[in-house]
Amino acid sequence: MRGEVLTFDEATGLGFILGDDGARYSFTKEDVQPPSVLERSQRVDFIAEKDWRAQQIIAMRPPLITSAMSGGGGGAGVFDLGRVIQRTFTAIKQNAAIFFGAAAILVGLPNVLAAFGQSSMLTGGSEMSGLVLIMIGAVLNLIGLYLLQGMVVKAAVNSFNGKTTTFADAFSVGIKKFLPLLGTAIIATLGMMLGFVLLIVPGIMLAVMWSVCSPAIVVEKRGVFASLQRSRELTKGYRWHVFGLLVIYVILSWIIGAAIGGLSLATGGTLTGGTPNLMVSLITEPLVSILSGVVASAGVASLYYELRSAKEGVGSEELASIFD
Template sequence: MTDTTVTRRFEIGRVISGTFSVIGRNFGTFALLALILGGLPNLLLSLVQISFVGHQQVFSPQAIVGSVVGLVVMIVAAFVLQAAIVHATVADLNGRRVVLGESLKVGLRNWLPLVGLAILMTLGLMVGFVLLIVPGIILAVMWSVTVPAKVVEKIGVMAAFQRSRDLTRGRRWAIFGLFVLYVIAVWIVEAAIMAAFMPFVLSKGASAPEAMAGFNSSINLVSMVASPLIATISTLVTTAGGATLYSELRGTREGVGPEALASVFD
């Protein structure tokens, strides 16, 4: 199928540079949003788990209830963060000043529909990955801008899936390449963070069995502490990147500039 509305070529490099430019220009605001809505809930859940592990009460009713409550708070906060970062990214691309309160308001307004969207997307991807992996990858690429489409265009959940499908048509191989680069980058970041914590893991002066047990325990604790940091960075980059990708797709497919995304400010 020939796309006759393209005004400029879709480029992965422009999406990547645009993503980090937006983050760089608004690092303080983005970092604060990510800390409050991403890192803090993850850290609190990790501390709850560490506390119960230390008291050997992992399967107690209190531990289960605490973990479930913490997980729910973390999930809701994550969706508020996604919508807030999408709004802030679009504001920056539109040439507007990013206002923390406005972005949070958009996040709070959209978290419930995004939860429903995430449930449907997860179910679809699970079915796709069960069917020999490839269909799941295709669906992930096809639905890659569902969240920004929902937030920016204020459309229904099902309409957001269709909108993402339409926008990504003809660009899916390039978007898949972007996904591969992202996965590699996440691996590198995870390795770097874990390496930074390694000096605190290594123990001295213990017998071999004790040293091994201590090492394994320390690794588990480090993973619990480092995971919020990794999750925060990952969410920040993927959400800002998704909004930038959405803007790029609309620009190359529909010939519109960032000013066409202004409906998110109404």
């Protein structure tokens, strides 16, 4: 949510914010990130808690950061890994209908087709028809994944600004940005594959550097190569933080896949030597794709917002204004 500072007493470290929803929220100086002196009428972005407290407060434009408050460091902002994760799941909660509805249609249904194809091939059905279904599902899943990215970034950035998004508006952005998103993904994937083949580490470095290409395309309306360069600039100086975040999301994805896949194995999956349970496969495989797609897309949007806030002092108002 966004709002403006009503009062802030630097001596006591206490203050109040008037949210754009009309409510008053109290805060302490420990809630301001990075530590800074907030002035009256300062526009801020914050997370509103149920007890009318404001937390994770970020000034929409960089205020004065004193050497005492920053521990003698420079003027750069503070990247908060916990805040990125919190914003990711806050955005998912606020836009659950759009995120999961879109994911169910765009990546869930293609995975249902692929599951039918796999089951047909493994249970003695027509190998040709099974292969066709798998290929159709893979193509539709590829298209759906990048449409989903555009939709999620649109809705997430708006939610950071305290705005709501309709499914139609989000889908419109996904359609408009599909080709540059797909083109960027192809180039980035080829580059990372080459990096992994050469020495693994270069591939990981490229994955980190290019981690926020999609939001650069959707929010800043950049082209394919410009978005790659923009992502490289934004992640510079924070790449270990970004790497840690990517590791967390990969582990979370593994946990989701293992938990849901365990159900398939428990009911006769191929790893147990039994016959694949078609009904379970039709539920578990799309569900893994839906959950992973939503978390990954929302995570990238939150990461982009945090990087711009930390490096450029840009708040959600500036980011969301591109859609107004």
